[in-house]
């Protein structure tokens with residue numbers, strides 16, 4: 005089963021290495037990893053998609069180990085039910101002027117865009133959930149895919165909830181920091197998620 | 202003592218030394234080299250920071266580790282770039298596996314040379330990332346003071362561990378204003394020790410309903426200074442206490458509720474009590490395979506309560522119904538207040554009966570040959586209670602754990618998680634620096650001793666009166682035992698020819714004693730204690746003794762095997 009983890013991390017040298025290292029150590033293959041800045045200066049957001057092949061619970065343990073990294077501020081696992089998940093791809097397709105019409109039809113159906121045209125090629129940009137994106141690629145395959153790049157999944161909770169309730173940099177009082185960690189599930193009260201079974 | 206003013210201009214090297222003072226490091230175990238020369242140049246100007254020149258960086262690292270464990274405070278080692286830094290790797294990993302608060306400082310090539318494979322460059326922060334609690338490559342002198350204060354905070358709080366700071370040569374030379382931070386706030390780090398009341402209440406209810414409870418007390422009890430709380434909790438709930446290897450000393454060996462070591466070489470009764478209990482209360486331990494045996498069959502019906510400050514340890518290896526995230530001292534105090542007073546007379550009688558029936562399995566050999574069991578139990582008997590015991594890794598370590606008396610926390614210093622042979626000599630050195638007035642006895646393997654014996658010279662230089670008792674069995678004994686039991690006596694590369702350890706001692710200007718028979722043991726121990734300097738005792742012990750009982754690797758605790766031989770041939 006594929007898991008989507010979102011990690012908010014301090015934007016510091018080496019942080020990507022530290023996070024990736026935890027997965028490497030367990031022999032996990034990372035399906036995709038997208039990193040970028042956030043609404044908050046100094047905080048980067050990583051969206052990590054991993055396949056959990058063995059018994060469940062391994063990803064939960066990795067989540068707790070991620071928390072042990074000093075530079076990791078918050079980690080959350082998102083499911084497609086509660087979050088919007090998207091991926092962007094650029095596809096360079098072999099396409100003569102005669103074929104262009106038919107291809108544009110496909111582009112329209114998949115709500116993609118053509119972002120570059122040459123006499124022999126077309127570059128299509130598509131933003132979609134993974135399955136639709138894969139379906140599009142399968143459909144343009146007969147034309148000849150010359151080049152493909154995908155950003156990897158990014159995800160965001162629907163509605164009011166966010167994965168970003170951290171206090172502003174430098175102003176956090178220890179008490180607030182503590183409360184924040186309780187609220188974020190890092191040091192939970194009561195049961196879960198430290199109960200394993 | 203001179204204190205630098207905030208805002209005072211100084212070099213990076215001076216900031217490092219000033220910062221070390223501020224975080225309470227007054228001993229550094231180090232070894233110089235090109236890129237750290239600017240730092241060494243400034244040591245004389247900071248006499249509050251004592252530099253001890255070791256003979257190998259691994260020795261310096263283990264010495265810092267032994268120092269930290271004996272003193273219960275931050276230990277510090279220093280090395281140059283490249284080979285100096287890579288020589289620290291084993292020691293750093295050792296401190297990580299055993300959660301020892303340590304600070305490792307390395308120099309690196311100048312900033313403009315980083316990443317170019319210049320002379321003696323190693324990507325040491327890349328190397329240490331998976332073996333430290335945290336690390337830093339400090340690229341500006343103005344970041345040094347903050348980095349050191351943050352590093353000390355991280356190393357000593359929460360679950361303690363090693364922190365590594367790498368400093369390019371020209372950062373030591375750069376001049377800037379010294380600014381000591383008022384406090385450290387790290388968004389992604391919450392070491393708050395207070396356990397939540399709901400977790401305490403849940404655990405208390407389980408403990409109150411227990412009929413056959415057992416405590417497994419680990420290193421966390423010692424790290425958090427929770428020995429008194431452990432006793433109070435065990436006494437109030439009438440619960441017997443087992444120890445992991447690193448937990449020995451958290452409750453005195455002779456306490457009525459103390460049942461000693463569990464695990465691969467734990468006692469028969471300890472292992473069976475752990476697998477028969479209806480409630481298992483782990484305290485500051487990590488439910489390791491060496492302590493619990495095969496996880497699936499450890500004790501499938503027990504309800505597990507687990508106190509640990511590291512949330513990632515909860516439920517890692519066994520199902521845990523009542524995790525308590527917090528410091529062992531605070532958690533035990535809260536838990537003791539919450540539980541009912543109980544006794545468990547039938548349960549304890551059951552364990553005592555097992556102990557009596559199986560006493561033979563840990564009996565000390567009485568033959569004419571000298572045995573390690575005899576020697577270590579005499580070292581315990583002859584020495585004062587507060588003697589610090591350091592060990593190497595192997596049979597002698599297990600026999601020390603089984604047969605020595607531990608009455609104080611911080612008394613036993615041994616490499617548990619990593620199992621590092623060669624730990625025994627430098628860690629004892631560090632422990633003696635931390636506890637100059639205590640007797641420090643190192644129980645050494647003849648194999649392990651030869652891995653780091655270069656530190657004898659450091660002991661001589663620093664006049665450290667460590668007593669090193671070499672258990673000379675002529676073998677890599679623990680490996681030989683496995684070859685005997687699990688590889689049909691096929692001894693491959695385990696017999697060692699030895700130097701003359703007494704002559705070796707003399708070569709270093711150290712007192713050397715050879716002990717060949719049981720009747721000489723006490724006299725030799727006393728003679729060593731009477732000598733004001735370091736002593737090497739060459740105990741010529743039986744070559745092929747085996748450590749019993751034993752839980753073969755991958756077996757369950759309830760499959761604990763006792764001698765004799767025929768029963769030992771469990772296929773593996």
Ligand SMILES: Cc1ncc(C[n+]2csc(CCOP(=O)(O)OP(=O)(O)O)c2C)c(N)n1
Pocket residue numbers: 593594595596597598620621622623645646647648649650672674676677678679680
């Ligand atoms: C650095 C290192 N290398 C190898 C091992 C594997 N090993 C574990 S115990 C042991 C034998 C130890 O021999 P010795 O120090 O003589 O102690 P003994 O078992 O004979 O008491 C070995 C080789 C280890 N633990 N550490």
Ligand SMILES: [Mg+2]
Pocket residue numbers: 646647648672673674675676677678
């Ligand atoms: Mg040996």
